[in-house]
Amino acid sequence: MGKTIIEKLIQLHSDEEVSAGNIVWMKLDIRTARDFGGPNVVKNLEKHYPDAELPDKENLFFTFDTVAPAKTIPYANNQQICRDFAHKNGLKVYDVDAGIGTHILMEKGFARPGRTLVGTDSHFNILGAVNAFGQGMGDQDIAFGFRTGKTWFEVPETIKINLKGAFSYPATGKDLVLFILKKIGSKGALGKCIEYFGECLQDLPFAEYITLCSMMTEMGGIVAFPEQNAQVTQWLKERTGEDQKFIVADEDAQYAQKNEIDVSGLPPQIACPPKPDNVKDVSELKGLKVGSVFVGSCTNGRIEDMRYLADILKDNHVAEGVMLRVVPATREVYGQMLQEGLIDIFFNAGAIVSNPGCGGCASGQIGMTGKGEVQISTSNRNFKGKQGDGETYLASPVTAALAALKGEL
């Protein structure tokens, strides 16, 4: 019987028979922890495996991205716990200056087709964009992975989704994933993988592959694998120095479901509070007054996202009373923004630009919303209270930029 992508990928890391529904032990290529979860990974290791030698240390990292730099003493202490542990064990730390862990793994070429990578970040499945199996896990799971290099995993079933038709600007990868979320819902891929196919993927920039894969978490899913396109191939070649070929499913692979979603002429989409799958056409909310705008996060914090924003803000200023916050995903993106003059554009447009990291999503590092405040965010979650007491709408950088400029949708 044929195998799906996830079955093949896990099989490369397991001695057991891998097929959907089986629980198998799987080797982990890269193990990481960040400042959320990381201190408890250390605590667990020290409690359960004191002074134990950790295997495969060159593939063990800490990445600080959620509260960067630490804004309270408890967070500062937590980061220092991780630093001290890393130092003692000779592990690399991507510190508070570096940016979002998953993005660094892609930039440095650690994430590549066929690899297994874990971290204490529920959007680790973003790495499906490069055909890698990224998985967010809790601190006990990660501590165990640090010590053993292995984890148990229930091999997920896969849904095959054919995206029919083509769409173009102003719709982007964010509008695509919000539309898919509207169609399948917050439990649409619960415990499952998705393999995406379709003509529209061929033209999608790599950054939008990241966007597409990142919101798998909001569908309840394990990891999404879009088919390989030329732009991802190019990125991987630059980052890994080699030609990389995606793992593809066998023709007779068994799927839990096969869906077709028609995306032809897709208009811009927006997720209304308080759920990411509460998605509407932006046009349905025309005139909605906006108080603040956040552009960044693991979902839309790449240079391509920043260029969308800059194209609209160039020689313009945000509307009176609107606060625009911009957070690059990584230091590399920050550097590109500087070089390309985007930071000038954002400054002149009246935006706040911060150092790289998770930005608005985690502990409101770049500010939270107050009761009654309407925020347009390019992030991935708008749950009640997640980014403050206000109302958060999820949209693309294009929609966010226009909202900042006009002060309304």
Place this chain on the structure above:
Amino acid sequence: MQKDCTITGKIWLIIDHQNTLINDIDTDMIFHNQYLAITDIDKMGQYTFDNLEGWKDFVSKAEKGDIVIVGKNFGAGSSRQQAVDCFASLGIQAILAESFGAIYKRNAINSGMPILTITDIDLSELSQKEKITIDLEKGTVSNQYINIQPFSKVQFDIYKAGNLFTFGKKIIEK
């Protein structure tokens, strides 16, 4: 550590105004990200459900040994272990849900917190604080109006061992 295969306790049906089990309770509703700097399990319990509409007073009502019953996709969202540990901190014995978020499910299994998937439940026949007994291995409940799936093998192995770490000692030695 030898653990019981049966659990007896009072139930909390986590319902909304329409008297239906709440779906999509995410980890920020269970244990909000403003408390994430807390790493001491004894301090976690007090914040359980403090961002869940209608249940913000759960901590003052719940007692050690209680069983929590929730809807679909429980624990969606982040990977924080605290969203499981806060229940352990309160002494909650088990969580029954119509389905669980994938990461949440792993976190609960790994820490030895009994979680069970409901296959069928008739809320009209159940009342708050009713006492039930669950057989984890067989997947049976003393009350006929709640039906659940039994533990999977790996879940039972980890539960019996105490947690992933004690269970994993065998794996390390392999």
